[in-house]
Amino acid sequence: VLEDLAVKALGSWQHQTTRLRFDVDGTSVPAAVLSTAGGSFLDGAPGPAEQTQGELQLNGGALDGRLVFVAGLFAQWENAEDNRTTSVGPPLVSASTTSNGSVDNWTWAPYLQATANVLDWLSLTGGVRYTEDHKELTLTQTQPFTGAVLFPNTTGSKLVPKW
Secondary structure, eight states: OEEEEEEEEEEEEEEEEEOOEEESSOSSSOOEEEEOOOSSGGGOBOEEEEEEEEEEEEEEEETTTTEEEEEEEEEEEEEEEEEEEEEESTTTTTEEEEEEEEEEEEEEEEEEEEEEEEETTEEEEEEEEOEEEEEEEEEEEEOTTTOOEEEEEEEEEEEEEEO
């Protein structure tokens, strides 16, 4: 018979929008600039990102407290965009490259850990966790003035189960 059962739910959510303009060469003349500030096609675009994670736990015992356990499920999702323009040379439009990228990642993991109090002076603890990860990146690079595609739209996807 199960005893002292407790359920716990944890969660978090985060949203951010990144804007930057960075002088890559570090000199007084802006010879190389990376930008995600937005406002024009030479300034890229702000990069929104969201992360969400949650966990559900079940804690309890059995056999008059001689067995205690925690079981649960963890999950996390992440979506982000990075739309940057890198400009090199005076004027800064002479060699511009636009990079549009997106990330779509998720992971989930069920787990169980239990401790058996065998004797007053002896306890045995064991557990198992299974994790599955999915990672996906899409990236396209173009030159806005020539329309040349430098890095075609590619997607990498991988499921990685782990014990």
